[in-house]
Amino acid sequence: MTTTADPTRPVEQARRLHTEIPGPHSRDLQQRRAATVAGGVGSVLPVYVTRASGGVLVDVDGNSLIDLGSGIAVTNVGNSAPEVVDAVRQQVADFTHTCFMTTPYENYLRVCEELAELTPGTHDKRSVLFNSGAEAVENAVKIARHATGRHAVVAFEHAYHGRTNLTMALTAKAMPYKHGFGPFAPEVYRVPMSYPARDGLTGPQAAHHALSRIDKQLGADSVAAVVIEPIQGEGGFIEPAPGFLPGIAEWCRDSGALLVADEIQTGFCRTGAWFASEHENVVPDLITTAKGIAGGMPLAAVTGRAEAMDAVHGGGLGGTYGGNPVACAAALATIEAMRERDLAGAAQEIEALVRPRLRALADRTDVVFDVRGRGAMLAIEFVRPGSSDPDPELTARIARRCHEQGVVVLTCGTHGNVIRLLPPLVIGHTLLDEGIRVLEAAVDEHAR
Structure with missing residues (x-):
């Protein structure tokens, strides 16, 4: 069974988790998918979305997730922008x-x-x-x-x-x-x-x-x-x-x-x-x-x-x-x-807010090799402790923890050891701050 969203109701710009991620309705849809969708099509996070706006995705289980991926840098103006x-x-x-x-x-x-x-x-x-x-x-x-x-x-x-x-x-x-x-x-x-x-x-x-x-x-x-x-x-x-x-x-x-x-x-x-x-x-x-x-x-x-x-x-x-x-x-x-909306300026503001916090993560752990990017296109490269060897397993664990906590992040890199952040350029600062706090906690947890 899939929940039905009210299209006239604004999407609250907040993280709200009512079930585990993915929830039971998303898992049901995932089973249906296996019978009809080619196995070569992957999904980063198999939650099935019913509505999205600004920096939030709402899934079939009623969970509201913070979107730090923008559909891979597509919804720069936010999802379902009124214009x-x-x-x-x-x-x-x-x-x-x-x-x-x-x-x-x-x-x-x-x-x-x-x-x-x-x-x-x-x-x-x-x-x-x-x-x-x-x-x-x-x-x-x-x-x-x-x-x-x-x-x-x-x-x-x-x-x-x-x-x-x-x-x-x-x-x-x-x-x-x-x-x-x-x-x-x-x-x-x-x-x-x-x-x-x-x-x-x-x-x-x-x-x-x-x-x-x-x-x-x-x-x-x-x-x-x-x-x-x-x-x-x-x-x-x-x-x-x-x-x-x-x-x-x-x-x-x-x-x-x-x-x-x-x-x-x-x-x-x-x-x-x-x-x-x-x-x-x-x-x-x-x-x-x-x-x-x-x-x-x-x-x-x-x-x-x-x-x-x-x-x-x-x-x-x-x-x-x-x-x-x-x-x-x-x-x-x-x-x-x-x-x-001067979204180029908004991207600069996002960098000013996020980059120092990513840099602080690098300073307090020995698993962050590099923090890089520009504007609202930022990344953290993870390595094995005290080395320059890529650590895709750690990267996957951190990303998975973010997903479990209702924050959509993406990985990338030739070795799969980079987490990339691509928030919508219209994301509110409070919502962005919460998403980054979830990422910080995931890194601190798994970098021990």
Whole structure:
């Protein structure tokens, strides 16, 4: 039996636990799932949600959980943001689909106009809309290859770019993303990422190390694109040392390769700026966006220099659902909400509140190797006591304890030893404080 939520009743922004987590109704649904849903689809926390708002998820057992994951950096404006809900309702009432490639509509144009204004750089830009981040990355590579006439694509250690065949080739982590799914798309090459906590290199030194590998093993004139996350997501929230990204960008300008910034997780105010590239004044040639763009509706984009984007022949880009009118309406409402509420500033406030407490955790235990990230994209890397050896088991225990206490946190990292925090940018300070207190208690408990 599933409880029925009252859609007219506001979701209280508080943690309330009425059962164990997951509760009996969620466990019943989990049994039904096993009979119909493919086993390859995982869930971090098998509680079945009936309502969500702001920074709270309400499950079928009536439990209210603090959301420090935002659906993996999607609901930056909060779940079911009123502006987004109103825009979606209006668009659904007007029409749900025509396919932009068949009979176009203005909202697609308006989203592209917003992207031209918001993304880094004042150059002439064009955009094309898709459904998912993986689609955006894959099409960015297509565009780069077509525009340059070259084939080689460079990606980085610890990278994550998606689950399609080409984006799996770009992704570094085997399990669970690549194992058993090959062979993968060719002409993808991997070089070292700046990882300040582990490589001890400055940004320029790390850039020189990576670029010398490209020059020696590929040759600059063969590279169509260098694809990089300005702050790596699934790979562990690795923030490169200052100077690394500008060094990569300069090499791309000199060599004729296109710099593709994968801002799918870092974009739309998440790091305290509209885009993470802005923190070092890096202007990508192409930028991929998704996740936070549309308040939970599926939408993605490639935005880039007009000369590169327009190099592709007519009909070479698109897709049946790409730039769906309902998703476009949601995106326009989401972007306006971010502007009006200054959610980039809100992300900076979240960092100011949370980072010192994570740093204090590191200072009082010997299992925290690094605290890193920007804005509301923060992470703790866990290691075995007194060493630099990754400890995924400890990380999993801490995350599980948070889940049991009604706080949704996510793990990540090549070794699974990082807890990442991605709270909605609209989360109240009291609720955020409570979520962090639960995390602190879990670390203190399991770090003994």
